[in-house]
Amino acid sequence: MIHSRRTRAFAQNTSQRHRQGKTGPGEDPIPTLRFGVNYTPRRGWFHSWHDFDPAHAREDLAQIAGLGLDHVRIFHLWPLLQPNRTLIRRTAVDQLVHLVDLAGEAGLDVLVDGVQGHLSSFDFYPEWTRSWHHRNVFTDPEAITAQAELMRTLGAALADRPNLIGLQLGNELNNLVEHNPVTVAEVDHYLDTLLAAAREHLPPDRLVTHSAYDAAWYGDDHPFTPEASARKGDLTTVHPWVFSGDCARRYGPRSPQVLHLAEYGTELAKAYATGPARPVWVQETGAPEPHIPAADAPEFARATVRNAAECAGLWGVTWWCSHDVDRSLADYPELEYTLGLFDSSGRPKPIAEAFAEAIAEPHTVQLRDTALVLDCTPGTRSVSGPGGAYFEEWMRLRAEGLRPAVVLAERAADEGYLAARGIKEVVRLP
Known part of the structure; x- marks a missing residue:
């Protein structure tokens, strides 16, 4: 059943009950398992930032909180925040702070993404990075400095908001590499610089993160690496999409490969x-x-939540997205129009009720004492993606009832490391 709007304190107490086990041997327990949604404004999509309406945002956020969710992830647009390399618009920053406050009134915590960047198949660049003024956003020193200043400004503006989860550099910034060629070393410098800037004004208990789409994990020689995702920032974010590697079409929408993809x-x-x-x-x-x-x-929603919640060390699950893109808006890929928990009129869809029911269940971390060894190089990373030999063997074991952990080949003989993860046996691909 869909819940009525709740306060933030109630959200935290309810979330506390979701975690029924510890995170695993050698790990500290995570005090809450968080469930939220990526906020897509119902009216006007992200173009609504051009004429921000607090009343409309308040209505959307109340609908989200009514599902029993405890947080949202929100996105402003980079060209509106920083239309000139040395100009950050105070009005746009104030709009963002206002939205964070409105979320707090609805009982929702907030993660703020800074450099947008890429959203729902559209890329948003300020004009000072394009055409006659083209700059590579990952490698141009002045462009990096400007983005760092934007993150620093957002951190200063939001630092005292009690419902702020933290700052993220931007949404799936690795989508921009096609038009901004970059090396692994240059990506590392870019991420390190912006993460440090985002951290500068935030209290130590707030998160600083970055995100990448699945090519970072599955793409051979992609310059955003798994190591960067898993070792930079305060936690690791994953975006396991069923269309990556044509997963759902390859295996079927009810297949183990799809239902266990987030896990x-x-x-x-x-x-x-x-x-x-x-x-x-x-x-x-x-x-x-x-x-x-x-x-x-x-x-799919029920299985995704249940299976992911069995993983030790899971911070939470944030659904994409809150509201369908209105079909009056043109030129989106077809899939972008149907991703919401609510339709474009604000009515909850059947998936909304399923998601609300799934997050309200008790969730228990399950033991993973057997690990499947992943042996790949940057140039063969696709073995771990849909269609790859490693992916298919992991899924075969999972379908047989085993819950395999993943261990890299270079750690497979490290007894201390394996013991810390509770792994007693390692197996390799046939």
Whole structure:
């Protein structure tokens, strides 16, 4: 049943009950398991920032809180925040702070993404990075300095907001590499610089993160690496999408490969971390049509939450997205119009009720004392993605009832590391 709007304190207490077990041997327990949604404004999509209406945002946020969720992830647009390399618009920053406050009134905590960047198949660049003024946003020193200043400004503006989870550099910034060629070393410098800037004004208990789409994990020689995702920032974010590698079409929308994809993405991310205690956040997952037919979407949501919640060290699950894109807006890929928990009129869809029911269940971390060894190079990373030999063997074991952990080949003989993760046996691909 869909819940009425609740206060933040009630959200925290309810979330506390979701975690029934410890995170695993050698790890500190995570006090809450968080469930939220990526906020897509119902009226005007993210173009609504051009004429921000607090009343409309308040209505959307009340609907979200009514599902029993405890947080939202929100996105302003980079060109509106920083239309000139040396100009950050105070009005735009104030709008963002206002939205964070409105979320707090609804009982919702907030993660703020800074550099947008990429959203729902559209890329948003300030004019000072384009055409006659083209700058590579990842490598141009002045462009990096400008983005760092934007993150620093957002951190200063939001530092005292009690419902702020933290700052993220931007949404799936690795989508921008096609038009901004970059090396692994240059990506590392870019991320390190912006993460430090985002951290500068925030209290130590707030998160600083970054995100990447699945090519970071599955793409051969992609310059955003699994190591960067799993070792930079305060936790690891994963965006396990069923269309990556054509997963849902390859295996079917009800297949184990689809229903356990978020669980798999969480376990894969844990393997690349330097230590066993680093949390993982399933920060984007959703049920895009036609990959997941509408009739299958509720069960997909239930299974995704249940299976991911069995993973030790899971921070939470944040659904993409809150509201469908209105079909009056043109030129989106078809799947982007159907991803919401609410339709474009604000009515909850069957998937909304399924998601609300799934997050209200008790969730218990399950033992993973057997690990499947992942042996790949940057140039063969695709073995771990849909269609790859490693992915298929992990899923075969999972379908047989085993819950395999993932361990990198270079750690497979490290007894201390394996013991810290509770792994007693390692197995390799046939």
